Amino acid sequence: MARPDDRAPDQLRPVRIQRGWLDHAEGSVLIEFGGTRVLCAASVQDSVPRWRRESGLGWLTAEYAMLPRATNTRGDRESVKGRLGGRTQEISRLIGRSIRACVDFKALGENTVVLDCDVLQADGGTRTAAITGAYVALADAVSWMRERKMTKGDPLIDSVSAVSVGVIDGEPRLDLCYLEDVKAGTDMNVVCTGGGSFVEVQGTAEGRPFDRSELDALLDLALGGCTELTRLQNEALGR
Amino acid sequence: MARPDDRAPDQLRPVRIQRGWLDHAEGSVLIEFGGTRVLCAASVQDSVPRWRRESGLGWLTAEYAMLPRATNTRGDRESVKGRLGGRTQEISRLIGRSIRACVDFKALGENTVVLDCDVLQADGGTRTAAITGAYVALADAVSWMRERKMTKGDPLIDSVSAVSVGVIDGEPRLDLCYLEDVKAGTDMNVVCTGGGSFVEVQGTAEGRPFDRSELDALLDLALGGCTELTRLQNEALGR
Amino acid sequence: MARPDDRAPDQLRPVRIQRGWLDHAEGSVLIEFGGTRVLCAASVQDSVPRWRRESGLGWLTAEYAMLPRATNTRGDRESVKGRLGGRTQEISRLIGRSIRACVDFKALGENTVVLDCDVLQADGGTRTAAITGAYVALADAVSWMRERKMTKGDPLIDSVSAVSVGVIDGEPRLDLCYLEDVKAGTDMNVVCTGGGSFVEVQGTAEGRPFDRSELDALLDLALGGCTELTRLQNEALGR
């Protein structure tokens, strides 16, 4: 059974990474995974939250959100509803946790980087696109800081990228678009370092529970996808 | 005294209107007034709010928001704070009121158009760019509706555009950028129809109160600016 | 076509200004524009908001609200709903901005005046009655401060008053009551200094857009109304 866009099961959608999309942010990226389009901004603040003060350590946090008409049907704004939804908070926490895995907070010094990941258009895999783009925005913000001697050495230990995988009609597939996402029996988001280790593995049986062999196949697919995303991140960064 | 970007006092910034920027929305526009960049999406719903039901009339509403890093310093998200700021609500109301002035709600039928104006980058005049772009997004959404026979004739009575004007160091200027906006003694936002009538005039003395002759000079400037914006809207719409 | 209360088109409703209506407030006024009744209290605090500290400058802010049964049909309390409506915030901001136009913040010293304008009964023009009354309450609070040597010279540069004007059935009219307000094609609120300059001009086409000659006629009416309100403010203050 062919994929909606005729990709091979282990093939990413076309990925496009535009750096410097915003004039004001210290780092900013418009990242596209096919029809998914996320604007990632890295903002540098020369202070840390109260609980972190006088520790010599920096901090990094992330906020994820979706514009109301990013999706096929318009969603209500969380600012209008007056409360953040569970999904929004869960993804914000995931992005922050994932990106923190590649940061040396001692080298960062008592500075904070805030990563804003705003989904302008959604077609599946918004959280993994956000993580992949946020790393690039962070890398630019870190360069900006290093030029200003705000850091102590290189705060980036490794790179981080992420991809979704899932089982559709019994077939493990890489980087699901929305049409595949809603049909997936098992859905997994995997965050890896550039070095190929796992930062986060989140697998969910949407329909039928999954067994060990399916899990293994999905992890293999995801590792391959992250290797390619790492290459694209490095290419975008001119490394 | 020269303007920051060497424009003539009665000259608009470069205006760019990209239609169809989003795949899902019935109408969408990325509009730029110089460094100000606003994503306007028009969403069509085939129902009206409860208080409007069985009136035979449609409805149109607007929501304005700014991404946290649209500005030079990152602002907190209103969704995280759990409440809409006064400025956000005031501008949302202004956009809705302004665009409703060009809509024939009987022709629209019992449908609602929601206009989402999200500021991706801010450099002064975000509300006027939003109104100018929202009209174009609305025009596309109305075409979409007419193709589907959802309307009774043409719901668009006229077009609407908006521009800011202000007095800087005694000189009336058109379409203020952020640097001018913060220095303006008097600041005015003017919304006009394509036919050259006023829909909304909002003038505020930021410093010294202004007299009738200053008000007249600003209104002249604004009318000229709106005439040019109307031309650009028509051009973008291929009229 | 006669006005509901048989006034001439350029005639104010009976205005009544009662000073010292509250025992505790440093300045307080119950102001009436016909059936509109607003209680304005000016509270003095010997500190300024955090962002204003050590600037040598004072601050002034305003909050507007309406009692639930000020109107013909009972409205829900915003405290019960848990959020301020857009209209409430918009008017609060307008009042603060308008009154700040007559204050010398250096002379005020590092003190804050909070103006509470609570509408006890509404019959059109509540925001303009609030501004007109708030100025008088402020004047009393400033006298209270000057007696206690809290200021450096006179913090009041000028006086401020406000009035609504509108076009009903083609006729420009001054100081609309509620019945006229709902029928007005164009509705404008004008805030002037005692010296006859504009502080704020907010004109809105409720139905048909308006042209320059209508705008001019409304501004003329408003200036006349504000001149008379200034006289009544001075009379109330025994100047």
Added chain:
Amino acid sequence: MARPDDRAPDQLRPVRIQRGWLDHAEGSVLIEFGGTRVLCAASVQDSVPRWRRESGLGWLTAEYAMLPRATNTRGDRESVKGRLGGRTQEISRLIGRSIRACVDFKALGENTVVLDCDVLQADGGTRTAAITGAYVALADAVSWMRERKMTKGDPLIDSVSAVSVGVIDGEPRLDLCYLEDVKAGTDMNVVCTGGGSFVEVQGTAEGRPFDRSELDALLDLALGGCTELTRLQNEALGR
């Protein structure tokens, strides 16, 4: 030890009841207990809450609030804070419960009366003044309903009034003003019917716990006070 205003221990403050203070409300009263001034509005709605529908029974509810500058020091608005304080809710519930004790909901029919009690100025005993005034406002609203044949017979079974009592320096006193209230060792609010029965008795040991004889003395004082308040309510209502 004399009282701040030289009253006898069993003497009420001057009570003033002005009916019809608002034009729109079906019943409205400005009630004063000395310096305490509460605006009570009774609003009639020809429906009942969802849980009460098709029961043949009416409903009555109350909301109490204080203007920010009712007190000596300005308090923050609960609408601005975005949440109702515990004290506000507690008093709103008390007023509603107390007044409901004199209503025959079958006779009221499927209508709702909302009582808004807004404290314009506070000098102790605001909740008891609110209850006493709210009853009079309700009586007027009920007359309004009866004229329109909205009720089935007389919905008012009895009248209701309330007063505070307390022990100051060992002396039981009636109708405490603010200065006495803060010094009271025991503080009690008593709500009675016109017939002299108890609707609500709320006694609190602010400092030292109280014994049975103190409780008895306070109840005696309160019953006397309510008898006088009932007389004043009837006088105001022209009974």
Added chain:
Amino acid sequence: MARPDDRAPDQLRPVRIQRGWLDHAEGSVLIEFGGTRVLCAASVQDSVPRWRRESGLGWLTAEYAMLPRATNTRGDRESVKGRLGGRTQEISRLIGRSIRACVDFKALGENTVVLDCDVLQADGGTRTAAITGAYVALADAVSWMRERKMTKGDPLIDSVSAVSVGVIDGEPRLDLCYLEDVKAGTDMNVVCTGGGSFVEVQGTAEGRPFDRSELDALLDLALGGCTELTRLQNEALGR
């Protein structure tokens, strides 16, 4: 007419007090009044609220809440609704006020005790069970503090217990269960010291107003109940 559990009118339900139910809290009690089960935790903090600092005095506060399925029908969580109900706040305030009546804040030193009373199962009288259990939890927390020399002498002046009483079918009864509570014409909660004085008396006519003799009978019953509860508290504390 027999009581649902065949008790005598002046008989308490079986009361069970389990101390040390939680590992972490400085004092904790699971208290049962028949089917009513409340978990009371006393938490010690070595600081006081801002307004109490440098006064040499401690503070005590209480929070009451009910699990969603404590009741016969599941109730919505207040955390999910985003606001505390009036009943919750009213009871939290009552518990805090009641327990503070037995505390010498000078002896407590600048420490705060927070009492959390969470109703695990409700069968009437939850607030009185909470007060009775909270006192025992506090006593354990105070012992914990005294062992650590955090206090100056004994902060407990007296003990506190509470019970509900009410009139059902004309008969005054002690310690109402839920079935009786809903049928009670008059409902009263009484908080007493171990020494037999009143801390709080809250009587409410649910249906018919009550007279002095009914009030007296209910107070007699309550005093008897509190005497027995004081005995059970002492027994649980091994005094």
Added chain:
Amino acid sequence: MARPDDRAPDQLRPVRIQRGWLDHAEGSVLIEFGGTRVLCAASVQDSVPRWRRESGLGWLTAEYAMLPRATNTRGDRESVKGRLGGRTQEISRLIGRSIRACVDFKALGENTVVLDCDVLQADGGTRTAAITGAYVALADAVSWMRERKMTKGDPLIDSVSAVSVGVIDGEPRLDLCYLEDVKAGTDMNVVCTGGGSFVEVQGTAEGRPFDRSELDALLDLALGGCTELTRLQNEALGR
């Protein structure tokens, strides 16, 4: 290096499952994993959410919360803060998703089961204890429904249990207590069916990223733990 409670690396803490802990709930369980104590209540409602109506399908949802003093240091109540934390929502969603994996919604009919999981005491693994206990509470609620013929056949397809695993000082361990949890380099929560398939796998690198062999070792441990938990669930249910 020994575990704090001297367990073998692949050994669960003592697990205790008390059914019927609440009188009102259709199913209820107090489950203990060592010092972790969670009260799980299953509430049956004979209706479904609006979006599920007339589908013939039932629904199941879950809410997780922690009492303020479940933890070593008292936490603020989310009801008092007025908003749900991200962690709370994330775990609530996880529990609902996990338990739904074992439900046949067609067999459940148009009924809803709400699972309330309230942590009375926390010592690590609260979410996995909640899932394990919630399944047992659900099983009892389903029996209750089947007795009342509310279902169409057996709505339980399988059973569900969950356990945490982690790497401490290089050693993979089963069912972490709090002291181990804070030291874990990698932390994973695994939800399995009684049949040994995965429902949810959530692995997080708290410090160093983890590789495939660590992931495999943790999954092995978790599968063994869930097998034992399934046995204990069946034992508790008398199967």
